[in-house]
Amino acid sequence: DGGITQSPKYLFRKEGQNVTLSCEQNLNHDAMYWYRQDPGQGLRLIYYSQIVNDFQKGDIAEGYSVSREKKESFPLTVTSAQKNPTAFYLCASSRELLQSNYGYTFGSGTRLTVV
Amino acid sequence: GENVEQHPSTLSVQEGDSAVIKCTYSDSASNYFPWYKQELGKGPQLIIDIRSNVGEKKDQRIAVTLNKTAKHFSLHITETQPEDSAVYFCAAYVRGGSNYKLTFGKGTLLTVNP
Numbered sequence: 001d002g003g004i005t006q007s008p009k010y011l012f013r014k015e016g017q018n019v020t021l022s023c024e025q026n027l028n029h030d031a032m033y034w035y036r037q038d039p040g041q042g043l044r045l046i047y048y049s050q051i052v053n054d055f056q057k058g059d060i061a062e063g064y065s066v067s068r069e070k071k072e073s074f075p076l077t078v079t080s081a082q083k084n085p086t087a088f089y090l091c092a093s094s095r096e097l098l099q100s101n102y103g104y105t106f107g108s109g110t111r112l113t114v115v
Numbered sequence: 116g117e118n119v120e121q122h123p124s125t126l127s128v129q130e131g132d133s134a135v136i137k138c139t140y141s142d143s144a145s146n147y148f149p150w151y152k153q154e155l156g157k158g159p160q161l162i163i164d165i166r167s168n169v170g171e172k173k174d175q176r177i178a179v180t181l182n183k184t185a186k187h188f189s190l191h192i193t194e195t196q197p198e199d200s201a202v203y204f205c206a207a208y209v210r211g212g213s214n215y216k217l218t219f220g221k222g223t224l225l226t227v228n229p
Binding site: 006041042043045048090103106107108 | 147151157158161204216217220
């Protein structure tokens with residue numbers, strides 16, 4: 001079955017460390033997205049990518065970085081510049097960024113905690 | 116800017132009652148409106164969607180209605196069950212420059228009391 005896989009499910013980061021969250025999809029989707037979710041909050045877009053080797057900043061990109069070297073993979077790095085990284089991170093994919101007629105498929109999320 | 120408003124933010128109902136969640140959007144070009152259900156600690160799952168060429172869609176106990184003139188759409192859950200308890204998000208495609216991206220409402224926490 002096709003799907004989108006995030007790992008790890010739980011991640012702990014020390015102050016000043018960079019950490020990388022993995023997102024892999026086998027849906028043959030072109031577009032991929034990273035969202036941040038805080039308790040009681042909606043989904044805030046961090047970065048998105050339309051095609052391989054291309055990505056764009058979302059609404060809250062500061063302190064984060066991404067890469068898109070393969071169509072299937074869109075890892076997110078939370079850098080030490082992100083002052084409040086504790087949150088639930090969701091990765092999603094869709095057929096095409098410009099197609100406004102299909103929904104997103106979400107992964108199961110990674111909960112990041114700063115210790 | 117273009118956004119999606121969702122109400123209420125919390126909703127508590129008794130098992131067997133109906134639940135209604137409403138959303139409004141501002142981009143008249145939006146033509147696809149999905150609803151997602153998110154259980155605690157999990158990612159959102161698509162439960163139903165509607166396209167702008169229809170006014171209503173039903174799937175068992177879940178239905179969605181769309182009023183394009185008024186720019187609002189609603190999720191209706193009938194005969195609610197405790198397992199319907201979750202956060203529900205509506206969404207609509209909104210133009211951002213030359214691209215369309217799904218914009219989500221802030222979510223509704225639905226609690227179904229046994």
